[in-house]
Amino acid sequence: MRALTPITLALVVSLGCADSSGDTDEAGDEIGVTDTEEGSSEDTTSSDSSDTVTDTDTSDTGTESTTGMESLCPADIEAAFPEAWIHGADCAFEPDIQVHWYDSDTVILRQSLCTNFEGPFMFMLFGEDEVLLEDTGAGGIAIAATVDAVIEEWLEAKGRASIERVVVNSHAHGDHVQGNGQFVGQPNTAVVGTSVSEVSSFFGIQNWRDDIASYDLGGRVIDVLPIPGHQNAHIALFDASRGWLLTGDTLYPGRLYIADFGTYVTSIQRMVDFVDGKEVCAVLGTHVEMTTTPGVDFEFGSTHHPNEHGLWLGLEHLVELRDAVVAMNGTPAYEVHDDFIIYPL
Numbered sequence: 001m002r003a004l005t006p007i008t009l010a011l012v013v014s015l016g017c018a019d020s021s022g023d024t025d026e027a028g029d030e031i032g033v034t035d036t037e038e039g040s041s042e043d044t045t046s047s048d049s050s051d052t053v054t055d056t057d058t059s060d061t062g063t064e065s066t067t068g069m070e071s072l073c074p075a076d077i078e079a080a081f082p083e084a085w086i087h088g089a090d091c092a093f094e095p096d097i098q099v100h101w102y103d104s105d106t107v108i109l110r111q112s113l114c115t116n117f118e119g120p121f122m123f124m125l126f127g128e129d130e131v132l133l134e135d136t137g138a139g140g141i142a143i144a145a146t147v148d149a150v151i152e153e154w155l156e157a158k159g160r161a162s163i164e165r166v167v168v169n170s171h172a173h174g175d176h177v178q179g180n181g182q183f184v185g186q187p188n189t190a191v192v193g194t195s196v197s198e199v200s201s202f203f204g205i206q207n208w209r210d211d212i213a214s215y216d217l218g219g220r221v222i223d224v225l226p227i228p229g230h231q232n233a234h235i236a237l238f239d240a241s242r243g244w245l246l247t248g249d250t251l252y253p254g255r256l257y258i259a260d261f262g263t264y265v266t267s268i269q270r271m272v273d274f275v276d277g278k279e280v281c282a283v284l285g286t287h288v289e290m291t292t293t294p295g296v297d298f299e300f301g302s303t304h305h306p307n308e309h310g311l312w313l314g315l316e317h318l319v320e321l322r323d324a325v326v327a328m329n330g331t332p333a334y335e336v337h338d339d340f341i342i343y344p345l
């Protein structure tokens with residue numbers, strides 16, 4: 001197996017230990033943001049009874065890497081994400097969807113656990129020509145209306161009239177695709193199908209397990225890696241502009257359900273190989289099922305996640321997962337780690 005460069009690992013470690021002090025609500029120059037994330041995590045779910053809430057725990061400030069080159073990553077990567085996401089604390093007040101502007105061209109959406117226990121995350125990546133939406137939620141939410149509102153805000157900030165939209169799914173499981181129908185037939189919108197053949201033909205992938213496609217949103221190139229194992233049509237997205245690896249249900253702080261173990265191991269290794277030598281600021285999946293207590297997850301189906309683990313994982317977690325599944329030597333095993341649980345089906 002190929003090892004990661006010491007420089008890359010050193011960078012990730014140094015960022016993981018970065019000073020987290022200081023007020024991160026400094027994004028007054030962000031577009032049309034409303035600060036509703038002050039105070040305790042409970043406040044985040046009770047301060048707004050509208051359908052969506054927008055927060056601004058973000059910083060565009062880069063940091064010096066250990067190589068002396070400018071880093072893509074915020075100086076305090078963990079502070080670039082909300083201290084707590086909506087987590088089913090009070091369903092009378094919690095919005096159906098939380099909108100988090102990571103930066104002025106990058107948005108994370110979290111579906112309320114009150115609407116579906118899966119509480120999936122969705123991502124919007126804006127380029128000059130197109131905005132990519134990854135995943136549409138588990139159903140029961142007006143995802144298209146929220147996406148439209150985010151796009152309107154972005155267009156206004158940029159002084160633009162319109163932008164093309166592409167809707168793609170991390171994989172075909174129901175809790176990630178339920179809102180696709182809200183986008184079908186809408187203007188300026190392409191909705192990528194959810195089968196292997198449909199994803200392959202859209203991105204021009206010839207060999208599903210081996211190829212890596214690139215998709216240009218306009219000054220923002222997204223790499224598309226097939227990573228079957230959790231589900232056959234699963235893809236990872238790598239956004240080199242932000243150092244983001246979007247891993248869907250293949251790696252997140254929770255129960256990593258593995259349908260095809262051998263294929264999964266190959267896919268994890270492919271991701272490790274792919275990011276070798278690249279800067280990775282964040283490994284972001286589509287659920288959180290771990291608590292802040294190492295190795296302890298929420299009960300399956302729980303609609304309230306007090307003390308929820310953050311969404312953000314680092315490259316070291318991908319390496320930890322790779323090492324663990326490779327060490328199983330072809331025999332799938334349930335294995336609890338601090339930040340995720342390997343869960344062969």
Ligand SMILES: [Zn+2]
Binds near residue numbers: 171230231249
């Ligand atoms: Zn899934």
